[in-house]
Amino acid sequence: MTTTMDLEAVDFGLQELPGDSLHAVLRAHRERGPVQPTRFLGLPAFVITSHKALEEAFLDEHAFPGHRMYQASFEPAIGKSFISDPDPASHLLFRKLATPAFRSRAVASYEQSGLAALANELVDRIEGRLAGGDEIDLVAEFSARFPYLVISRLLGLPRDREDEFHGWALALLTYRDDPERGRRARQSLSDFLAPIVEERRRRPQNDVISELLQAEVDGRRLDDEEVFSHVRLLFPTGGETTHGSLGNLLSALFLNEGAWERIVREPGRIPAAVAEGLRYDTPIAVLPRLSRSEHATFRGVDVPADSWVLFAIAGANRDPEAVRDPDRFDIDRAQPPNLVFGRGPKSCPGLHLARRNMAVALEVLTRRLPELELVDREAALPRRTVLRTPAALRVRRTR
Numbered sequence: 001m002t003t004t005m006d007l008e009a010v011d012f013g014l015q016e017l018p019g020d021s022l023h024a025v026l027r028a029h030r031e032r033g034p035v036q037p038t039r040f041l042g043l044p045a046f047v048i049t050s051h052k053a054l055e056e057a058f059l060d061e062h063a064f065p066g067h068r069m070y071q072a073s074f075e076p077a078i079g080k081s082f083i084s085d086p087d088p089a090s091h092l093l094f095r096k097l098a099t100p101a102f103r104s105r106a107v108a109s110y111e112q113s114g115l116a117a118l119a120n121e122l123v124d125r126i127e128g129r130l131a132g133g134d135e136i137d138l139v140a141e142f143s144a145r146f147p148y149l150v151i152s153r154l155l156g157l158p159r160d161r162e163d164e165f166h167g168w169a170l171a172l173l174t175y176r177d178d179p180e181r182g183r184r185a186r187q188s189l190s191d192f193l194a195p196i197v198e199e200r201r202r203r204p205q206n207d208v209i210s211e212l213l214q215a216e217v218d219g220r221r222l223d224d225e226e227v228f229s230h231v232r233l234l235f236p237t238g239g240e241t242t243h244g245s246l247g248n249l250l251s252a253l254f255l256n257e258g259a260w261e262r263i264v265r266e267p268g269r270i271p272a273a274v275a276e277g278l279r280y281d282t283p284i285a286v287l288p289r290l291s292r293s294e295h296a297t298f299r300g301v302d303v304p305a306d307s308w309v310l311f312a313i314a315g316a317n318r319d320p321e322a323v324r325d326p327d328r329f330d331i332d333r334a335q336p337p338n339l340v341f342g343r344g345p346k347s348c349p350g351l352h353l354a355r356r357n358m359a360v361a362l363e364v365l366t367r368r369l370p371e372l373e374l375v376d377r378e379a380a381l382p383r384r385t386v387l388r389t390p391a392a393l394r395v396r397r398t399r
């Protein structure tokens with residue numbers, strides 16, 4: 001159990017809180033009450049840890065306007081998109097215009113066959129090395145790559161430039177720490193996308209860029225710059241989250257005795273394993289929100305203007321009032337409603353694709369590489385809070 005002193009010293013933005021340490025901290029906070037003072041990036045903050053309070057907080061757009069954090073942290077890097085739009089009507093309009101990126105003919109047909117083909121391609125690159133006795137890091141070789149390749153194939157980008165595209169996407173995400181590098185990546189991406197967008201305007205294909213260009217809501221279409229921003233939006237929201245969720249799922253399957261072998265034997269349990277993986281260690285473990293620019297009150301707690309309020313989705317997922325035996329990884333449990341994909345007007349439009357990505361990746365990995373064992377348990381613990389995932393998943397073949 002975390003001591004009082006420990007709890008006060010925890011900073012959710014500065015500490016990695018690997019494995020159970022995050023859950024122990026969230027449990028200790030929850031035992032004190034659903035809304036507690038804490039620290040984030042060296043600043044005073046609040047953390048919400050109970051399922052009920054967090055559901056209310058997601059729906060309380062007055063106290064915690066959903067766009068503010070994204071305006072501060074995403075907009076300089078990715079440009080204007082609906083995620084940081086302060087006006088509810090235009091948020092909804094642009095969310096609808098961008099729908100092809102989440103659900104469309106191109107996404108559906110890619111989910112049918114493209115996802116498995118891509119997962120197989122990645123396994124082709126490591127299968128021989130594993131058979132030869134090498135250790136492989138499944139984060140570097142699979143979970144960090146797969147979601148970006150999915151995005152790039154959905155968009156219909158040239159295959160011979162996928163590595164460059166991945167590099168710019170990652171550089172863009174370093175914007176806060178290295179703005180110059182982020183700006184260069186943003187420019188390179190625009191230069192790369194511009195001729196592709198122009199080409200798709202003239203000759204539409206079965207891909208997400210063509211569908212984004214054709215989407216029309218209330219007589220409005222996306223212009224080129226808006227298409228670029230909505231493509232860039234997919235890196236943090238669709239790339240890093242899925243990278244995290246795949247890593248956490250594999251980590252839980254390897255670290256919990258017999259779980260990997262069970263999925264190998266019973267592939268029909270894969271959707272249940274995906275759901276339990278998302279509950280047990282979710283990639284957006286702590287979602288920071290900036291409270292409104294004036295003082296607010298939430299559940300009797302005074303929240304000063306412009307406060308960081310941490311939506312601890314990982315805490316809600318393990319709230320014993322909402323989930324029985326919450327610290328157990330149990331793929332047979334009946335899943336209670338959860339907040340993994342948020343709630344309310346900003347709930348995740350990519351949840352369907354995210355779950356399919358995870359399920360297909362797991363189907364291919366368990367079928368093609370059934371005899372795997374973890375070499376480094378410490379590195380396999382999920383770590384960090386806002387985007388949580390293991391540093392490495394080093395595995396080798398058992399036979």
Ligand code: HEM
Binds near residue numbers: 101346
């Ligand atoms: C396991 C993977 C994923 C998780 C855990 C996840 C989780 C979330 C959560 C919690 C939110 C709500 C954020 C808030 O209230 O501020 C959200 C929003 C969002 N997600 Fe996901 N997501 C995942 C995958 C994806 C994918 C694959 C895409 C795109 C293809 C995507 C696109 C988005 C977008 C654009 C938003 C913003 C919605 C809005 O502002 O209206 N997500 N996601």
